Structures are given as C-alpha cells and as structure tokens.
Amino acid sequence: MNHLIEIAGEQLLMLPQKALYWPRESMLIIADIHFGKAASFRALGVPVPAGTTSANLAALDDLIARLPVRQVMFLGDFLHARAARAPATLAAMQAWRARHPDLLLTLVRGNHDAHAGDPPPQLAMAMVDEPHVIGPFAFCHHPDVMVPSYVLAGHVHPVYRLRSGWDSLLLPCFLVGPERMVLPSFGAFTGGHPVLAQPGERVFVSSGEAVLEIPRSSLG
Template structure:
C-alpha cells in the first residue's frame, strides 16, 4: 500500500491511490473513473494513428490494484466504454478473459455520457448497470460532478490534472479534487488525456505520480 494517501471523507477512511483510483477499505471497494475502453480503437477507426494495446494496459492496471488491495467490488464512475468501437471482438475478448479470471468480483458501472452512446457492456462481463447517483453508505457514486445527491459525491467526467510549475519548467499531473460535498477522481484510462483545473475555495488537490499521492493545495 506504499504511496497511497489516506484521508477522511463523509466520516469514512478512504485511500487515494497513485494508480489514479480510490479504495474504500471498510467496504473493500475500488472506485475507478473514466477508463474509456475502446477509445484508441475508435480513433483508429477514424484514421488517426494512435497506439495499440491500451485495453491490455487498462486491464493490467486493474490487476495490479487487485493484487494489493483486498477488493470484492469495483465501482466504475462512468465512461467504461468510449464508443461503439469498444464492442470490437478483440476488445471484448480481452475484457472477457479478464472477467473469467475474476469471477467473484462484483462490478458496478454508473452510466456516463460515453456509455449512453456506446451502449451497455456485453452481458458476458457480468456488470451491474446503474444510473447516477448510485448510493452506498455516505457516498453517492456519480459520473457527473454536479449531480444533485444526498450523499457525498464521488465523480469523474472531468479528467482533472493540476499544473505544478517551477521557475524553469512545469508538469501536469493527474489529481483528485476534494471539496466539502464532492470529490472528482482522475481518469484511470491509459489513453484519456486531462483537463487542467484550478481549485476554488474549500477544495483540496492531491496529485498522483506513478508511485505516490501528494497533497499540494
């Protein structure tokens, strides 16, 4: 668990992970936002030369988390699939093989805007489909950060990154943005990009490097 940063949200202890996910220990739940399976395939279908292998990278990243954190459930905060191209045989085959290796793991997908266009994942993946907000304990699991909900909102959609600058250079890092009523998680996917954010009053930013989560503001 080295590199994780533990904080309290809505009275619950949660771990912000350098792998750009959140772990809720009491419920043995991993929370992942914006994995965007099939995004690279969608770009290639449009003639854009982008790298292959992002589906494998995403699945391997999930495997690394499951090897460290004793999760019995993963909640995906929307945009599990990027577009209808994600239903391609090769993409589905890789995901089905991963699912077969994790048959007892509960998977919940809160539908995001890309999921509505792509359609629900194949039934063979055994994913429970829900609409936002999906409430569990004190949390409301959402895709969009501005959804009205009774619980503390955990959301994605924004793909937040934070710019850290020195006098000579700067770097943009994926980040968690925590406010009084919501947290926005960074995008988990291997090919998703990021949107630079500037925290407002009452928000804290935690940047994720490859090995550590750091509070920066």
C-alpha cells in the first residue's frame, strides 16, 4: 500500500518498493540503485550471490507496469564502481533500456558515480550535478546540500529499527523533515544505515507491502 504525502505543495507517493513517485510529473524517483555492486565484490574474490542486476531491473519493470511513469530520476550511485562495468551487467542494462526507449532517464551524480564514471551512452541518460532543481524540489544525492528548494536525496541508505520486547527488525525507511526527505536505497544488496529521527522529522518504514508512519511517541 502506497502512502500519500504532501511536500512543498506537491503530492508524492512513498512506495513500498523503496521508491518515490511524483504524479504531476509522472516521475519515478530512485535512490542508490548501485548497479554492479555484487559484481564488484566478486571481482575482488568475495563470494557474493549473482543476480542483483536482474533483481534491480525487475523491480523497476514492476513499478513502471504499476504506475504511469514518463521519467525516472536516479538520485546518485547508479553504478557502484568501475568494476561494475562487467559485460553481463552492461548487457542486461542495455537490454532493459531497449525495452523502454521512451522513458526519460536522469542521473544526479553521486559519490560512487564520481569513481565509476558516467553510465554508457547507450543508456541515453541525462547527466546532471546536484542540486538539480525542478519545481519546488532539489534533486540531490547528498541530503546536506544547502538550497532554498525542498531536497529529495539518498546516500544514507536509511533503515529504522523496530523493537518489540527482545525482538527487533530493521526496515528501510523514508526520513522526512521540514527541509528534506531522505529516500531508502532501492538497490538489492546495498545494506542500510540505522537512523534516529531528529526533532521535526518523521519516519515512514516499508514492509515491502505497505508504507507506514512510525508514531512520534515511538521515535524517542
């Protein structure tokens, strides 16, 4: 179940699939997909599972099928590292792009993009630096960019620890403050960083099926 929120006078949908949707612009907003991260680790001899690129692309396909998406905004860290440019990874990405030739793709460069380099030209992505301002929003990778617009960013991979007695569970979350929203990492095999809400911030966790707000009284 999606969660509708009004930010800077615009309606946005927080999606259980760890993405954001801006209906007025038919824009899907994705943070930290980290294509090729598993391939980068395998190149270093670390035995991690294959298939994360396929999982990321399938997750994108699912959202594009569910929503009227005209454009996708990637908030940085599209490729994990130069080692992510494995032939199989690039071929899968190019095949995905060929299935969606009319989509407008934009990448706001993040810290990993600075090392990995821009995506191959065959992906036909517009490359921009932060802050990239459209309407009331500044699309950024880093949340601490100081601009007058409302910041939509990634980088942190926020997760929130839910506790019940002795049990606890880490869930990806949207961290929403008066001047910025930090999106969860969209990519498979990207991990997360536990966050604590600061005064004025709201936390919305994703169970994979629904987005739910953590009551302020439970945030501590």
